[in-house]
Amino acid sequence: MTEWWQDAVAQADRLALEQAQQRQTQLTKPQGALGRLEQLAIRLAGWQGNARPQLERVWISVFAGDHGVAVEGVSTVPQAVTGQMLRNFANGGAAINVMARQLGATLDLRDLGLAVPLDPLPGVHHLNLAPGSANLLREPAMTGALCRQALLAGRQAVLDAAGQGAQLFIAGEMGIGNTTPACAMASLLLDQPVALLVGPGTGLDAEGLRHKTAVIEQAVGLHGPQCHTALDVLERLGGLEIAAIAGAYLAAAQQGIPMLVDGYICSTAALCATRLNPACRDWMLFGHRSAEPGHAAVLAALQAEPLLDLGMRLGEGTGAAASVSLLRVACALHSDMATFAEAAVAAEPAA
Numbered sequence: 001m002t003e004w005w006q007d008a009v010a011q012a013d014r015l016a017l018e019q020a021q022q023r024q025t026q027l028t029k030p031q032g033a034l035g036r037l038e039q040l041a042i043r044l045a046g047w048q049g050n051a052r053p054q055l056e057r058v059w060i061s062v063f064a065g066d067h068g069v070a071v072e073g074v075s076t077v078p079q080a081v082t083g084q085m086l087r088n089f090a091n092g093g094a095a096i097n098v099m100a101r102q103l104g105a106t107l108d109l110r111d112l113g114l115a116v117p118l119d120p121l122p123g124v125h126h127l128n129l130a131p132g133s134a135n136l137l138r139e140p141a142m143t144g145a146l147c148r149q150a151l152l153a154g155r156q157a158v159l160d161a162a163g164q165g166a167q168l169f170i171a172g173e174m175g176i177g178n179t180t181p182a183c184a185m186a187s188l189l190l191d192q193p194v195a196l197l198v199g200p201g202t203g204l205d206a207e208g209l210r211h212k213t214a215v216i217e218q219a220v221g222l223h224g225p226q227c228h229t230a231l232d233v234l235e236r237l238g239g240l241e242i243a244a245i246a247g248a249y250l251a252a253a254q255q256g257i258p259m260l261v262d263g264y265i266c267s268t269a270a271l272c273a274t275r276l277n278p279a280c281r282d283w284m285l286f287g288h289r290s291a292e293p294g295h296a297a298v299l300a301a302l303q304a305e306p307l308l309d310l311g312m313r314l315g316e317g318t319g320a321a322a323s324v325s326l327l328r329v330a331c332a333l334h335s336d337m338a339t340f341a342e343a344a345v346a347a348e349p350a351a
Helices: 014-026 036-048 068-072 081-091 095-103 144-163 179-190 206-226 230-237 240-255 264-276 278-283 294-301 318-322 324-336
Strands: 058-065 106-113 124-126 168-174 259-261 284-286
Touching: 014 036, 014 324, 036 324, 058 081, 058 095, 058 144, 058 240, 068 206, 081 106, 081 124, 081 168, 095 106, 095 318, 106 144, 106 240, 144 168, 144 230, 144 240, 168 240, 168 264, 168 318, 168 324, 179 206, 179 230, 179 240, 179 264, 179 294, 206 230, 230 240, 230 264, 240 259, 240 264, 240 278, 259 264, 264 278, 264 294, 278 284, 318 324
Parallel strands: 058 106, 058 168, 106 124, 168 259, 259 284
Antiparallel strands: none
């Protein structure tokens, strides 16, 4: 049976790409002098089908979900913080709220399922798919049916973004303990030892990190023999918000909306998405390099070169949001600089 995520992704506009490339040769600067900013503008032109791309309508979906493995003591903060932070998002007080306001971006909040359900919060889509994922140290994190529900939840967020004319999609996450499933997934997807990928998350000390490593290694040992596909890995070792983000990335590529991928958790979801449908990689940009150790290995597997490296590890989509201004600068330079002809400047001599 063909799954929805296997459907073809959108294609970049070749004419707009060529026109943008040609424009870059005419701007009053040496060719290549603006480095990656030039290539970003060209890629955005192809994605938008517009030789002079703009980036006005940015959509940020933050997906929240709890993780059963949190009871194993893999985080420095209690599981209740997931819901408390979701309330903070709804009240406008978190880092991603500040950044979304600065960018004039739409901030979309989706509650996939918490261990302790919240009373309805204004502006939050409470999906309540399950009371968080199951404890992956003892059993699969999700059933196949639940995983598919979460994937579809991510897809719906993108369809909503498309309906509002979004020009860029950013996913963020909130889920106490979620670096544990991300590390477990990365270990299997990359066939690398847990010890090379595990990190402190919210700030574990050395003993806490050793315990977290042991938990993940046991989980990988338990589920690894049953994981034959990326979907198996997602079901058994992922989480509701990680599955939703993977679904969102797949849908964004199908809808022709470029996505700006955040840090370790989101990049692991992106890696899973590319294993489910490799073509979705063509619509991905990567916002930043997380301080979490495993992020470098995931980025390498995705052949990704992040835009920023600021030592960030907050999540929420903040690293991606921080890099939006670079994309906007790239578009402005590309569209608003004078050409040699307009400025009456002698063109750069051919090499």
